[in-house]
Structures are given as structure tokens and as C-alpha cells.
Amino acid sequence: MVYLSIGVIGFILYYLYDVNSIIWKVQYLHSAFILGTLLQMVATLGLLIQSASYFNFNLLWIITGCYNLAMLIYSLFFALPFEETYIKENNERKVYRKGVYSLCRHPGVLFYMGTYLSIALLYKTFIVSLTVAIWISLNLFYIVVQDYWTFPHTFSDYRSYKLETPFLVPSRKSLRKCIKSQ
DSSP states (O other), X not given: OHHHHHHHHHHHHHHHHHHIIIIIOOGGGGGHHHHHHHHHHHHXXXXXXXXXXXXXXXXXXXXXXXXXXXXXXXXXXXXXXXXXXXIOOOSSBOOOOSTHHHHOSOHHHHHHHHHHHHHHHXXXXXXXXHHHHHHHXXXXXXXXXXXXXXXXXXXXXXXXXXXXXXXXXXXXXXXXXXXXXX
16 A cells, blocks of 8 residues: 555645646746656556566566556657756747647556556556556546646647647547657
8 A cells, every 4th residue: 555655646746746837836846747757656666566476477468568658658758848848937838749649638648547557457456456546547637637727727729739639539530640740
């Protein structure tokens, strides 16, 4: 349960980062996103180490989990201009609409879910399943908050982005657009 709690604290830091970006604008809270991510990483590694004896080798779920983890890291830290996204405070910020961000508005969530569902299938224990379910639920809630509150306040063109890009489930049109923008 310790690692579940550490991951939950990570999500609280994500929420604080967003509130700070819109309302408080306190400099030292700019690092809350990175700190939340580090807590998620520590919690995940701790959970996997704690559950190591329950590991069920399955090549399909290992490959699926590794692919989704790589895409999660890519979509959060390499597909976006990092400094403009996570460090700088710009007056008029525009949505990044290329690559995976033309696929859907929150592609990281798809890859997060794929990563953690793979973990749950590789470590079939109650605590791993509970942790994965809670973290995925918190992540889904987080993107709903971002979609309806944070991003409309953050990006001057978010409303038009919402009209042209699916929320979470890619469409044929957004798939084509994603492939063309690579």
C-alpha cells in the first residue's frame, strides 16, 4: 500500500502543477509535474520489486508493456517541445497539434493505460491490480480536469483543437493526420 500511496501523491502533485499554472503561478511549484513523475516512477519500481515473486512471464505482455512505456515517455517528454511545455510560462501558448497530439488530445493516457494494464497482467496480485486501477482512474480524472479546465485556460487555441481532435479514442481521420504529420 505504500507504493500505491506514493503514486497517489504523484497525481496530487500533477493537480497542484495545473492549479499553479493557472491560478497561483508560484515559481517553486513549477517542478511539481517532474516531482510527480519521479514519484510515479519510484512507486512503480517499488511495486514491481515488491511483487517480483508473483511475476508471470508472458512475452506478449512484456512487449506490449515496453512499447506502451516507450510511447508514454515519448509522448510526454519528446513529442512536445519540453521547455515550452513544462518549464516556461508564456502569455499566449498554442496547442501542439503534430504527431501523437493529432491522434487524440491525451495520447499519453492511452500509453499509460497500456503500460499499467500490462503490468497488472504480468503481476496478477490484488495489490498490483488495485494500484493499477486506482492510478488509471486518477489519470483519467486528471485528463478530464485538463480537458475542461486546465487546457482551455492554458492554450489560446484549445477550443479549436477540441473540435478537430478526438478526446481519447483516435478516429480514422485523426489516425491519418497523425501518420501524415510524422
